[in-house]
Amino acid sequence: MPQHSPHETPEGDPFGPDTLPxxxxxxxxxxxxxxxxxxxxxxxxxxxxxxxxxxxxxxxxxxxxxxxxxxxxxxxxxxxxxxxxxxxxxxxxxxxxxxxxxxxxxxxLPFEVADYVDFYASEHHATNVGRIFRPDGEPLTPNWKHLPIGYHGRAGTVVVSGTDVVRPRGQRKAPSDPAPSFGPSQRLDIEAEVGFVVGTPSAVGTPVPQSAFRDHVFGVCLVNDWSARDIQAWEYVPLGPFLGKSFATSVSAWITPLEALDAARTAPPARTYPLLPYLDDAAAGSEPGGLDLRLEVRVNGEAVSRPPFSSMYWTAAQQLAHMTVNGASLRTGDLFASGTVSGPEPDQLGCLLELTRGKGPWLADGDEVTITAWAPGPGGSRVGLGEVTGRVRPAVA
Amino acid sequence: MPQHSPHETPEGDPFGPDTLPxxxxxxxxxxxxxxxxxxxxxxxxxxxxxxxxxxxxxxxxxxxxxxxxxxxxxxxxxxxxxxxxxxxxxxxxxxxxxxxxxxxxxxxLPFEVADYVDFYASEHHATNVGRIFRPDGEPLTPNWKHLPIGYHGRAGTVVVSGTDVVRPRGQRKAPSDPAPSFGPSQRLDIEAEVGFVVGTPSAVGTPVPQSAFRDHVFGVCLVNDWSARDIQAWEYVPLGPFLGKSFATSVSAWITPLEALDAARTAPPARTYPLLPYLDDAAAGSEPGGLDLRLEVRVNGEAVSRPPFSSMYWTAAQQLAHMTVNGASLRTGDLFASGTVSGPEPDQLGCLLELTRGKGPWLADGDEVTITAWAPGPGGSRVGLGEVTGRVRPAVA
CATH class of the missing domain: 2.30.30.230 (Fumarylacetoacetase, N-terminal domain)
Structure with missing residues (x-):
């Protein structure tokens, strides 16, 4: 039996024959x-x-x-x-x-994006952001642990890794400002996320259960959900993020097949409340829905964070089941992303908003952000998830 | 000079030679x-x-x-x-x-939908809904009169008029319930809206000013943004509507060219605050951005409302300028809808939530909803906007 081309992939290379994105x-x-x-x-x-x-x-x-x-x-x-x-x-x-x-x-760009949905599945991220955006309230909204919160993003501005991102302009208004002002975002941020790409479509009116996850999901990519925090903070109540996100979302050029991540399956965190049956993933015998992906965020080459995807509260299979439980159909090319991956530790936070506790510094023109990840593969190997990188260009005059 | 086929379109027919959708x-x-x-x-x-x-x-x-x-x-x-x-x-x-x-x-379905954006441009609607959903706060959020609030909807579930709509199932939790429950929506509603369809695309990083509206927008359709109010109320904080809307959005089969509505142009309501330059539509000499479209909503053949589109606070040109001011690109097939059209009078409200003050009755299985509209045409003629109709089918078992 011939070996898997060892001369092409040095020992420890995360893009060996077990990866093949x-x-x-x-x-x-x-x-x-x-x-x-x-x-x-x-x-x-x-x-x-x-x-x-x-x-x-x-x-x-x-x-x-x-x-x-x-x-x-x-x-x-x-x-x-x-x-x-x-x-x-x-x-x-x-x-x-x-x-x-x-x-x-x-x-x-490796696939034509149909609908793009962005979730909010890290308890650490949602808690940290809630404290910053709504300092007078509970950090988590009452629904957060009962359903995976998500919203639709702009599919037409999903770009491939390596594409420059133009700093967006827009309205912002701090609570102390008498009126909104307009100009280039002064709080440009990243969000390190993991994306899931739908292959097999589903029919309108037919929910997709968690157990059908592997039938529908083709693979995994890395996502940088660029975010203008000043624009977002002023616009997002009551209908959610819009222009603070829609200027660009970067995805990795490589889509890792789901089966390359079988050795990375892991149990998600314990659930605080019992889940409704369509979201319950504690049933005996079902495949663990979490994934042990180790992300790293670098700004201008310097590692600033190592978010652990295994800490995500909601799994991708739960997100898929939730997204379709109302009868919404899936199309080939649908992309759903996890939301910012943040772990419990200060060096595991997936965006500058959290890393700087809302104070900045934020991204400067010319900054380059790169997100990489790897997962445990079979027999102690590593499975690489490629990278998503992008450089900030100045706002248009 | 021959007449415009008068034998084909009787006097007063809203689909005469000035319409031609x-x-x-x-x-x-x-x-x-x-x-x-x-x-x-x-x-x-x-x-x-x-x-x-x-x-x-x-x-x-x-x-x-x-x-x-x-x-x-x-x-x-x-x-x-x-x-x-x-x-x-x-x-x-x-x-x-x-x-x-x-x-x-x-x-x-007359066009392939690229991205679908839904706005919230009626002051009457936003005020009425705010009173019902947030009874303890100001009905309008502080941003509402400074920018046209909008969010992305699900493009993959936009369906053509005449398509049945399956009642969605989902989570809901009234404030008095101890925990969320799951089942068919008990508060199924409509939203009577007007949609604008983008023809000419735009480049990433290049905002589209109000003055370029006619270069980019091909035409107008009618939209029924079906809404499950119980699902929506429980899910929408903090990231906006998701499953309460994503099961179906119906559009008319006919797209009316923009130029057929030239005689319907009208000034929008007076602005409460000065607008930032990219949204300002008071500049001398610019074309009025409002449209005098007269909608009618019928449930099982009975007219329940006649919402006037001329009462909308934000115009479609302002929405286009806002949607792209951050550099987001347009694609051919982008659909952006006005949000529910509601006027100031009790018989001008565009959804059951407002018509029944949040109390119902809501749509029953088998109910058929039809939205029609017409606009003043040249020389006293009428321009019809077709209709968007759909019947509610029972939830899946």
């Missing part, structure tokens, strides 16, 4: 033909061309400018495609002539 | 080829086939299963296509063999 790339020297690639170490494997060359039944799904057709094909096809790619690695067909250096390709 | 249809006896049609009286004109038969340069834009390609083509093309259709009416080419009875066609 999907992206969309073009060679820098031939940008006219975007297609699906798979990451191995510091290379992109041109699995679209390999599939064509070797008569794969999946060539038409892989030779695409977005992942949506592959994602729409459903879990049996996802597993068959992944198995075929691993077989070709075992056989030595891959990487072969199909590897391109990451330095020699451009990575594109 | 666009939709997408299939003949009942030939459902395999959806294409663009234009309404005239009680007929659908097959303008796609007419354009093919007569060698129109616009045949490829009209022979489409959605309006998006035509909408993406921009205002000069929209005006040229409308002029060509009116010319063919004058010449007697239309209706000719191209008319099909409305009874003999199926009407489809």
């Amino acid at each position: 999907y992206g969309v790339f073009t060679p820098r020297d031939a940008p006219e033909h975007p297609r699906i690639g798979v990451r191995l170490g510091a290379s992109v494997l041109d699995v679209a061309t390999a599939a064509r060359d070797h008569g794969s039944a999946y060539a038409d799904l892989l030779d695409q400018p977005v992942l949506n057709p592959l994602m729409a094909a459903g879990r049996p096809v996802w597993e068959a495609v992944r198995a075929e790619i691993r077989d070709r690695l075992d056989q030595g067909v891959l990487p072969g002539a199909y590897a391109r250096s990451l330095d020699a390709v451009t990575l594109h | 666009y939709g997408v249809f299939t003949p009942r006896d030939a459902p395999e080829h959806p294409r663009i049609g234009v309404r005239l009286g009680a007929s659908v004109l097959d303008v796609a086939t007419a354009a093919r038969d007569h060698g129109s340069a616009y045949a490829d834009l009209l022979d489409q299963p959605v309006l998006n390609p035509l909408m993406a083509a921009g205002r000069p093309v929209w005006e040229a296509v409308r002029a060509e259709i009116r010319d063919r009416l004058d010449q007697g080419v239309l209706p000719g063999a191209y008319a099909r009875s409305l009874d003999a066609v199926t009407l489809h």
